[in-house]
Amino acid sequence: MRRSQVRFSFLVIVLLLMLVAWSGFLRKPSQLETVRDRGEVTIVTRVSDDTYLRNGGTGQGMEYDLASRFSEQLGVSLEIKVAETVDEALAMLLDGQADIAAAGVGVTAEREGRYRLTDPYMRVNPQLVYRSGGEAPDSLESLAENGGSVGINPSQLGYLHQSDGVELPELNWRKHDDTTDDLLYQVWNGDIPYAIVDSNEVLLARHFYPELRVAFDVGGSKPLAWALSPETDGSLHREVQAFFAEIEKDGSLARLQERYYGHLGKFDxxxxxxxxxxxxxxxxxxxxxxxxxxxxxxxxxxxxxxxxxxxxxxxxxxxxxxxxxxxxxxxxxxxxxxxxxxxxxxxxxxxxxxxxxxxxxxxxxxxxxxxxxxxxxxxxxxxxxxxxxxxxxxxxxxxxxxxxxxxxxxxxxxxxxxxxxxxxxxxxxxxxxxxxxxxxxxxxxELLKRITEPEVMSVGLYPDESATSGPRVRQPLGVRLGDSVESAF
Missing domain, CATH: 1.10.530.10 (Lysozyme)
Known part of the structure; x- marks a missing residue:
């Protein structure tokens, strides 16, 4: 009897070990494990001076540098995908085309409910900009009373609608799916009278388009974060959170911000x-x-x-x-x-x-x-x-x-x-x-680099109409300058 009990116990132990082994084999790997196993993290961003530009085959921009550092910390390579707007980047994220959206994503309650957002790594202010010589309104309400129209990216308009404490009057909103650089150029060129753009992008653009002016901030500060799909297990999100906490603690984040914005100072x-x-x-x-x-x-x-x-x-x-x-x-x-x-x-x-x-x-x-x-x-x-x-x-x-x-x-x-x-x-x-x-x-x-190399804005975006397949392409954007400057180069 005792002998049969020993055999039974041994059999139970073997079965339990087999069950544990099979459960480990059948367990779905976490998102973090998947990224490490394939040796690559895919991040979707958008084209602008402060997010991502490509210059001679190398990337630059605040979001790109952050993404590069994160991929290095993970020990994997970095794949960059490009979206036209924040909303498109988030749609690509939900569609499974990317692991992370790092595109200057503004934090709202609605987005917090739809995505896994990181803690904010930076704060900016949406600002109403106009060209020098134009009328400078003191509020959106006064602009609405005078029938003014405002150029805005749909992502920015959506952010403002979802933000607490921001009341938008009935305005002639001229929605533009173009990049922020395109939108600012149109204001500078007199194509549209006003636009709402984030302060960090205005700060950079005013040194290329000095006639741009800031009328006022629209709403309060806008926290920026990275976004991950809510359908994931949270393992990669926790890794990103730890990454941001580390670079904030060791000063790397502050040094990156200094690199991109520290030299701008007061506009001259x-x-x-x-x-x-x-x-x-x-x-x-x-x-x-x-x-x-x-x-x-x-x-x-x-x-x-x-x-x-x-x-x-x-x-x-x-x-x-x-x-x-x-x-x-x-x-x-x-x-x-x-x-x-x-x-x-x-x-x-x-x-x-x-x-x-x-x-x-x-x-x-x-x-x-x-x-x-x-x-x-x-x-x-x-x-x-x-x-x-x-x-x-x-x-x-x-x-x-x-x-x-x-x-x-x-x-x-x-x-x-x-x-x-x-x-x-x-x-x-x-x-x-x-x-x-x-x-x-x-x-x-920085001005000379942008003047002499407009191809820094040449990043795949628009479908090549002459091709039925292949990568998306766009024409160089760069800084549009006066004829005298462009003819000099």
Whole structure:
């Protein structure tokens, strides 16, 4: 009897083990496991300056950088799919064409009920924009009373309708399925009088279209998040949540925001207009020299040209009160160091500036990645490596990261205060100058990239009417400029 009980118990144990094994075999893998097993995460986004652009086969944009970092953390490759609007991106998500929608998705109660949304990673404000010279309304109500019409993306209109505390009057809403860049261009070009666009996109666009103006914010702040399908098990959503918590804690998120928006600062209408005129009238004379000097020193010629513009507005006869001269405003000592004997000769000045900047950048620690390394080099080019190092030491003594431009640029202005500079090796400096210098050069550099490479907006969107199948294509969008600027390139 005892023997049969042992056999029975053994049989039960075997059956239980087989059941466990079979249950594991039959268990449906989680979404996170599926993504890792196939070695790829698919993210749908949309085309705009702050989300995703493609430049020479490489991606750029806030959402793209976030997606790239997330895929690296997962240890998988990244597949990017492109939608025209936020609503289309969300529809593609529900249709199973993507794992995540990262397209500047505004958080509303309705969307929270339909999707798995992450915690917000950024907040923006919808704004009413118009062109300078047009009538500036003080509210949507006054615009409605005067029969005004407003261009708006259906996704934005849907967001505002679903937002708490936002009451929209009866307006002539001109719904546009175009990209935000198209919509802003139409306002700038006078095709439509007003449009409602998110503040981050307005901030970027005003440096390309300086006549754009902001009348007022529409509603309160708009939190942005990533969206995942509600039909999933939540495993990938939890991974994304952990990712955002980590990059917020370690400062990576703040550095990304600084990278895309930190150089914009207060908008300078006159300065931007002047820059565009000089691009048309002055830059063509020196473009070849900038390109050659940049190529010889491993630089992007547009960065070198941006430095030259900040220094002298591309004026070879420029002279400062301190005696620096030429396009690149070289001191006598610097000119002698790089082998330049005529500082007011544009070619010599540009070549000398390229050599010197390259040498300065080579002295920035290799552990500092791009583009931060370039921002540090620009600051050193302006204020000197010694003062930059003093600011980095102050940053470290205040328990912040001395390899972070976001942190160091907060401390550079301290070099003008005695309680700080008296303890430094290189003494007092007007530390706010390199901060402003770097921001200006970055702004000119971004403008030159967009002016010289309109194909950065060339991303698959519209069906090729001549083809019956294959990828969707669109014509380059880029920045539409005046005839004088476009003819210069």
């Amino acid at each position: 209408y006159v300065g931007t207009r002047l820059f565009m005129r000089h691009v048309a009238n002055r830059l063509p004379q020196y473009r070849g020299v900038f390109q050659e000097a940049a190529r010889e020193n491993g630089l992007d010629w547009r960065l070198l040209a941006a430095i030259g513009y900040q220094e002298s507005h591309w004026n070879p006869k420029a002279v400062s009160p301190t005696g620096v001269r030429g396009v690149m405003m070289l001191t006598q000592d610097t000119a002698a160091h790089v082998g330049i004997d005529n500082r007011v000769d544009a070619g010599q000045s540009i070549r000398g500036g390229a050599i010197y900047f390259s040498q300065v950048r080579d002295r920035i620690p290799d552990r500092i990645p791009e583009p931060r390394r370039t921002w540090f080099a620009l600051a050193a080019y302006n204020v000197g490596l010694g003062h930059l190092e003093d600011a980095r030491i102050i940053t470290e003594t205040q328990d912040a990261n001395p390899d972070s431009w976001l942190e160091v640029k907060k401390r550079l202005p301290l070099l003008s205060q005695k309680k700080y500079y008296q303890h430094t090796q290189h003494g007092k400096a007007r530390g706010w100058e390199p901060v402003r210098y770097v921001e200006n050069v970055r702004r000119y550099y």
